[in-house]
Amino acid sequence: MRLVLVGPPGAGKGTQAQFIASNLSIPKISTGDIFRANVSGGTELGRIAKEYMDRGDLVPDEVTIAMVRDRLSESDAQDGFLLDGFPRNVPQAEILKKMLSEFGAALDVVLELVVDDEEVVRRLAGRRTCGQCGRIWHVDFDDKKDDVCDVCGGRLYQREDDSEETVRHRLEVYQEQTAPLVSFYADENLLVGVDATGPVEEITQRAMEALRPFAD
Numbered sequence: 472m473r474l475v476l477v478g479p480p481g482a483g484k485g486t487q488a489q490f491i492a493s494n495l496s497i498p499k500i501s502t503g504d505i506f507r508a509n510v511s512g513g514t515e516l517g518r519i520a521k522e523y524m525d526r527g528d529l530v531p532d533e534v535t536i537a538m539v540r541d542r543l544s545e546s547d548a549q550d551g552f553l554l555d556g557f558p559r560n561v562p563q564a565e566i567l568k569k570m571l572s573e574f575g576a577a578l579d580v581v582l583e584l585v586v587d588d589e590e591v592v593r594r595l596a597g598r599r600t601c602g603q604c605g606r607i608w609h610v611d612f613d614d615k616k617d618d619v620c621d622v623c624g625g626r627l628y629q630r631e632d633d634s635e636e637t638v639r640h641r642l643e644v645y646q647e648q649t650a651p652l653v654s655f656y657a658d659e660n661l662l663v664g665v666d667a668t669g670p671v672e673e674i675t676q677r678a679m680e681a682l683r684p685f686a687d
């Protein structure tokens with residue numbers, strides 16, 4: 472199965488990507504993993520990407536696309552894959568479609584993890600990090616009433632990334648980029664949405680049921 476996974480920050484996309492890919496016996500291909508593999512492997516693309524990253528700049532689209540192309544050409548991806556983090560926008564989706572058709576293939580399905588904005592804010596803005604051991608606690612899920620780490624006694628704080636303001640901003644950026652992508656795939660009749668609230672195993676189960684009609 473050739474599958475793209477999309478979902479907002481805080482939807483548990485990384486975890487679900489891993490479980491779904493392993494259930495379907497297909498490789499999980501995330502842009503983060505591809506970047507790291509190219510950089511640590513010292514490839515030409517990795518060298519170029521690293522120059523941008525070292526300067527704190529975004530890696531240009533064409534470098535990302537070339538890395539994705541290389542990865543999708545590898546033997547383990549010939550019978551299917553789960554893409555996580557690519558495509559990010561409609562132009563990239565068009566390029567992916569063209570790339571796959573050159574390989575004589577096409578996407579089977581795009582799975583969207585659907586989580587309410589307020590639920591995302593609750594999940595992410597409720598996180599507290601221990602300044603001493605780095606453990607992450609949650610004010611609701613761990614019923615954390617004080618700001619002391621139960622493991623090491625360290626002081627808990629809220630990371631800048633987890634502040635409500637930052638989380639809401641990330642959600643806005645996500646909506647801006649992804650809403651057109653989601654409607655692109657809806658128009659292509661590839662989009663399936665899954666409720667991504669509740670226990671992790673239940674979400675995986677729901678996803679597997681939603682994907683069953685698309686299995687070979």
Ligand SMILES: [Zn+2]
Pocket residue numbers: 601602603604605606620621622623624625
């Ligand atoms: Zn601690």
